[in-house]
Amino acid sequence: MTQPAIFTEGLSKTYGTLRAVDRVNLEVAPGSVFGLLGPNGAGKTTLIKLLTALVPPTEGRAVVAGHDVLREPYAVKAEIGWVAAEVILDDELTAWENLWLQAKLHRLSGWEPRARELLGYFGLADRARSRVSEFSTGMRKKLEIALALLHQPRVIFMDEPTIGLDPGTRRMLWDLIRGIHREFGVTVLLTSHYIEEADALCDQLAIIDHGRIVATGTPAELRSRVSSDLIEVETRDPVDPETLRSLPGVIRVEGTGQSLSLRVTRSEEVLPALLPALGPQKVRRIHVERPSLETVFLDLTGHRIDGDEGGKVDFRKFYATIRRSRQ
Amino acid sequence: MMDQFWGLFLREIKRTYRNPLVLVMTVVQPFMWLAFFGSSFANAPPSFLEGYFHTNNYIAFLLPGVLSTSMLTVGMFSSMSTIQDKRFGYMKRILLTPTPKSTVFLSKAFGATTRGLVQIPVMAVAAMAFGVALPTSPGLWAIWVTGLFCLGLGFCSLFMTLTVTSTDWQTPGVISNFVTMPLMFASTALFPSASFPAWMQDFSRINPVTYSATLGRAILLGDPPWTDLGYLVIFALAMVVLGAWVSSRWLKIE
Structure with a gap:
């Protein structure tokens, strides 16, 4: 029996009176693509913060890549990679300098050949000396994934990897996630509130709502839980x-x-x-x-996953802010 | 830890020197002080200057003071850089690697202080143009720069401590007004403390800016007071320890 890449037991996080993550039990098999599916505000981001040892849990425990997040946060951080929803890079630096800094932060030695290999893999080899501020969104996303892979992590966390991207870039990213999973043998945990994304990418899914895991299984298993059709009149x-x-x-x-x-x-x-x-x-x-994952979600939670339009508007505003402040 | 500090420190330096506007801003402000404020006594009778400032060139008196106050204002940059990293999410990228929060703090404090040091050569040349005779001994320069570095490091640490939980662009500016003005005027940076009221003299006596200005003036005369340098080193150390402790407890990704 191989050790799970991620294992949690009764994991909870409370902010004041809000229980953002509520007694979550998860087991993610090594080498799989695991999806956390839920609407905005369901607790996905908090759960990722707990699993990446950014915030300590209020209750319960989590073991990521063989290390307890509370007792060995630095050991956890050394074994994980992270891809942000909003593409976080240093725009003032070149692509190569971003890789260099990531290597320093992970205290890597002899990282240069792997960095060159990753730039080549993502088709950025000829842009290594360009400033990131000149990059397109797709190129930024690729560089960010290269940063996440540089220290050969065992688990990569991707928080809403395709939010705010145009359909073409989203397709490209899906292929990329499948590709790196195949090529680098890394476990991927991604969050999404796009049903079709979870369906297309994930081996295993957990549906999360109000901080609680309401169902887990393969996309096919979850779909088969609902055999009835839905008619709205x-x-x-x-x-x-x-x-x-x-x-x-x-x-x-x-x-x-x-x-x-x-x-x-x-x-x-x-x-x-x-x-x-x-x-x-x-x-x-x-x-x-x-029957689809959408109706499964509706069945389990009583509301549609994108019912909360407010969340989407917030993200658009967020991107606009980022763009403005970059200028 | 050294690797992580060095990486983040060089990032601060690279970011500064790739933004020419920031450099211009850093250099122009103290230059303005020297040129405009410094010239305000240009036509004062020499006997008044000798009696009050103990020099016949007010700019010679002012140079160490302005260098000291400008090291005080660079403190704000460490806070601004930290808040920018929080707002752009870069703090999250750093803290998702095995980098201690105290290392992030040290890199910001040393980065902003180093950025402040660029003022020294520019101001020195400007002062020479105004007829100030500068020391030629490298040893004296090393002491002077060490004193200014300690002063800057202390205030950068203090600013980081005061804004550790902030994510608001405006906070460093507000705090700067509260900290900079009193520390600048209640010191010997611009005027000797002889005609200050008693309470301001007391304040001036513990104010690190006074020690840095006094150190600089003594060096211009060729006689460094080691106690002043010692005071600045202790101030810097105390602030760095405080800032590292506060940051390791309260620094957050947002």
């Missing part, structure tokens, strides 16, 4: 949910008035009966969804 006038509950194939009806959501066995069989029951003139909008 908006009507012009209020509808009594009782009249719909008796329809064949309807498992449950939630909501009241003009906005209802139904769990049904097979939507193609239920819909023909559902429309007459509602009265076709009354229906304003109807939305059918097959």
Whole structure:
């Protein structure tokens, strides 16, 4: 039995009265890509801070790359790499100087060949002497991943690795994460609030909401937990949910008035009966969804993962601030 | 620890010298003091200058004082650099490596102090242009620079201690106004303390700026008082120990 790359037991973090991380038990197998999926404010970032030994846990324990985060924080930090959501590099320095500083901070010797190899791998070899302020977002992201790999860490943490990126760059990054995982054999723990990202990249997933892990498994396992289809209906006038509950194939009806959501066995069989029951003139909008991680999430937490638009706006503002202050 | 300190220290230096505006700012301010404030006694009767300042050239009196006050103001830069790293998230990048927080503190304090030292040669040349005779002995220069370095290091450490939990761009400026003004005026940097009221004389007697200004003036006359240098070394050491302890406890990524 190999030692897990990350192991936590009853891990909790409380800020005042807020329990940001609540009794989390995790086990991440070495060499896997593990995804923490949850909406903004679910506790993903706090959990990463605990696992990277940046803040001490209030309760419970965490062992990362064989070291306890509370007792041996420096040993943990020596074994982990980190890729920030917002791309954190020193813009005044060149790409090579950023690597040099990272090597100094990790007290590496003989790091230069590996640095050159990484720059080559990420296609940045000819830009080693350029200042990072001249780099595009994609190049910055690549350099940041090169920094994270420089000291040959056992675990890499990626906090929202593709947030705020355009679809092309996001695709490129997905390929890159798959690639480095394959080439460098490193365990990757990433957080995301993009369902399709977690689905595309991760071997194992944990769904986190309000600081608690509500489900874990492979993406396929999680999807299979929900076999029913979801039908969301908006009507012009209020509808009594009782009249719909008796329809064949309807498992449950939630909501009241003009906005209802139904769990049904097979939507193609239920819909023909559902429309007459509602009265076709009354229906304003109807939305059918097959089982997906999105509906799993909805099922487990009672809300959609991107329901909180406020969080997204915040990030856009955050990027704007960064851009302004760089000028 | 040496590796990490050296890396972060060189980063501070590189960042400073790649930003010409910062350098210009660092040098112009004390030069303005020397040129404008220093010239305010240009037409004073020599007997007054001799009696009050013990020199016939006020700029010769002012040079050690202005160098001292400018080392006092560079303290603000260590705080600003730290707050910038917190706001850009770079502090997180540093603290996610096995780098102790006290090492981050030391690199900021030494980095900002070194940045302040660039003023010395520029000011020395400017003072010579105003007719001030400077010492030629390298030993005297070494003592003078050591004194200024200790003064700067002490104040950089003090600023870092006062702003350790801050993430606000404005805090260093506000604190600077509270710290710089009284320390500058209640010292012998600009005027001798002979005509100060008693309470200001008492304050001036423990003010490190006074010791640095006195040391510089004695060196211009060719006679360094070792006790003044000792006072500055102890001030720097005490502040560095305090800052390292406070930083290791309270320095956060944001």
